[in-house]
Each structure stands twice: as C-alpha cells, then as structure tokens.
Amino acid sequence: MKNAFFALLISGLTLFSCGLKQNVGASAEDKGWKQLFNGKDINDWFVKIYHHEVGENFGNTFRVEDSIIKIRYDQYDDFNDQFGHLYYKTPYSYYHLKFEYRFVGKLQKGAPSYTLLNSGVMFHSQDPRTMLKEQDWPISIEMQLLAGLGDGKPRPTGNMCSPGTNVVYQGKIAADHCINSSSKTYDGEQWVKGELIVLGDSLIKHIINGDTVLQYSKPQIGGGVANGYDPKIKVDGKLLSSGFIALQSEGQPVDFKNIRIKDLSKLKK
Incomplete structure (x- = not known):
C-alpha cells in the first residue's frame, strides 16, 4: 500500500514537472514576437497596385474584417492585370515570420488562369x-501560396518565385522562375500556417504547417518577369540582404491573419 502511494506521488510530481516545463517553454517561445497586423486596420501598411500610384487601395482590395486581412475584388469589373501588394511599413533583414492564410471564393473575372487558388508573400x-x-x-x-484544385493532383504550397531576382538552389543559380517545395497539397478553404526564416542574403527557409519544405540561399537582383521598373533599381547581381514584406493580390480572394515576426539580427556574423 505504501509503495503504491509513493509510486502514485512520484507519477503526479512527474506530470506536474512536465506540465511546468511545457508552460515555461511556451512562455519563452512567445518572447520576442511582434504583431505586424494589429487585427484592426492596415494603417501600418502601404498599398501598391499595378496601374495605380502607391498608396491607392483601388477597389478597397485590401480590407480588414473580423481580425482578418481580406483581399477581395467585388468592386472590380475586369481584373485588368491589376496585381497588387500590401507592404508592411518597415523593412527587415534577419527574421522569422509567421502567418496563416486561406483561399476563399472564386477567381475574379479576367484574372490569368494561373492565379487560381494562388497568392503569395513577397519579401x-x-x-x-x-x-x-x-x-x-x-x-x-x-x-508562393497555392491550394489544390480538387483534381487529386499534387499542388504544393510554400514554393519560391523570383520576380526580378535570382536565388542559389542546390549549389547553383536556379534556372526556373519558380521552385516547387516538398509540401503536401491543401485543398479547400482551410487555414494553413506558413513561416519564413530569412537570414539576410544567406539562408532562407520556407515552412508549412511546421515542416521545412524548401530552402535556398543568396537572394539577388536578376532575371526577368518584373516589368516597368525604374532601371536604376534593377542592379543585376546585387545581393538582397533586406527589404519589405508584402501580401499579394492577383485575382484570387484570400485571407491572412496572425501575422507576426521575430527579429533574428543577433544571428548576424
């Protein structure tokens, strides 16, 4: 009886200790994170939409409802290639970014077919x-963020695309504009957790629902795809060690929430 009592007591203390460690760990993990989106407005963000001047939120494309940044096109007619981006006001260099996204609704009339269930986070x-x-x-x-098309074919998310840039992948400059990740396919209107670990102009990791799905290095100006830029800005071969973070609008309604960042500048060599 006495032995059983002590065994029960030790078991209880062990469980308490484990729970305490978990709580301490969770508390420590939360330290250092900054909310980029306050859940109320986008006053700390800039809008730039193709065919419009910076600061013009054409058609109320980027809006806040229910503590979510919603990207919508209900005030558009034809999409007319009005690709847009919502930029956080401060550039970053070494950081860990976390966010959640989901695709909703139908592709806007006139949007390119490749933008179906397609969005992205620029950095x-x-x-x-x-x-x-x-x-x-x-x-x-x-x-690049994608959802499955419901046809049973794989369509990974957390890929890399490079407008006006290049990256080093598997030891050499990537030949393609986009590199697929190893992620699962996520169908339907479900929330997916995305993460970026960016270490200046060295290592970059993409994480989806806790799994590292892609990594590469040496982001730099170069390549094509981007058009209509000021030639003074595009200095091919220049390494990109910092820059702005932006949410994308390209014809597919999409939601973003829980956008936060942790500064990793202490990892600079």
Whole structure:
C-alpha cells in the first residue's frame, strides 16, 4: 500500500514537472514576437497596385474584417492585370515570420488562369515608393501560396518565385522562375500556417504547417518577369540582404491573419 502511494506521488510530481516545463517553454517561445497586423486596420501598411500610384487601395482590395486581412475584388469589373501588394511599413533583414492564410471564393473575372487558388508573400522587396505606376511586380522574392484544385493532383504550397531576382538552389543559380517545395497539397478553404526564416542574403527557409519544405540561399537582383521598373533599381547581381514584406493580390480572394515576426539580427556574423 505504501509503495503504491509513493509510486502514485512520484507519477503526479512527474506530470506536474512536465506540465511546468511545457508552460515555461511556451512562455519563452512567445518572447520576442511582434504583431505586424494589429487585427484592426492596415494603417501600418502601404498599398501598391499595378496601374495605380502607391498608396491607392483601388477597389478597397485590401480590407480588414473580423481580425482578418481580406483581399477581395467585388468592386472590380475586369481584373485588368491589376496585381497588387500590401507592404508592411518597415523593412527587415534577419527574421522569422509567421502567418496563416486561406483561399476563399472564386477567381475574379479576367484574372490569368494561373492565379487560381494562388497568392503569395513577397519579401526582400524593393520599397513600394520606388515602384513606377506601370510596374507590374516588385523586385522581390516570393513565397508562393497555392491550394489544390480538387483534381487529386499534387499542388504544393510554400514554393519560391523570383520576380526580378535570382536565388542559389542546390549549389547553383536556379534556372526556373519558380521552385516547387516538398509540401503536401491543401485543398479547400482551410487555414494553413506558413513561416519564413530569412537570414539576410544567406539562408532562407520556407515552412508549412511546421515542416521545412524548401530552402535556398543568396537572394539577388536578376532575371526577368518584373516589368516597368525604374532601371536604376534593377542592379543585376546585387545581393538582397533586406527589404519589405508584402501580401499579394492577383485575382484570387484570400485571407491572412496572425501575422507576426521575430527579429533574428543577433544571428548576424
């Protein structure tokens, strides 16, 4: 009886200790994170939409409802290639970014077919105030976000695309504009957790629902795809060690929430 009592007591203390460690760990993990989106408005963000001047939120494309940044096109007619981006006001260099996204609704009339269930988070982007009115894409790196098309075919998310840029992948400059990740396919209107770990102009990691799905290095200006830019901005071969973070609008309604960042500048060598 006495032995059983002590065994029960030790078991209880062990469980309490484990729970305490978990709580301490969770508390420590939360330290250092900054909310980029306050859940109320986008006053700390800039809008730049193709065919429009910086600061013009054409058609109320980027809006806040229910503590969510919603990207919508209900005030558009034809999409007319009005690709847009919502930029946080401060550039970053070494950081860990976390966010959640989901696709909703139908592709806007006139949007390119490749933008179906397609969006992205741009980073190491040029300052939107340096973009010309008729510049379609910012010179930047993109964490491309995709959803499955419901046809049973794989369609990974957390890929890399490179408007006006290049990256080093598997030891050499990537030949393609986009590199697929190893992620699962996520169908339907479900929330997916995305993360970026960016270490200046060295290592970059893409994480989806806790799994590292892609990594590469040496982001730099170069390549094509971006058009209508100021030639002084596009200095091919220049390494990108910092830049702006932006949410993308390209014809597919999409939601973003819980956008936060942790500064990793202490890892600079």
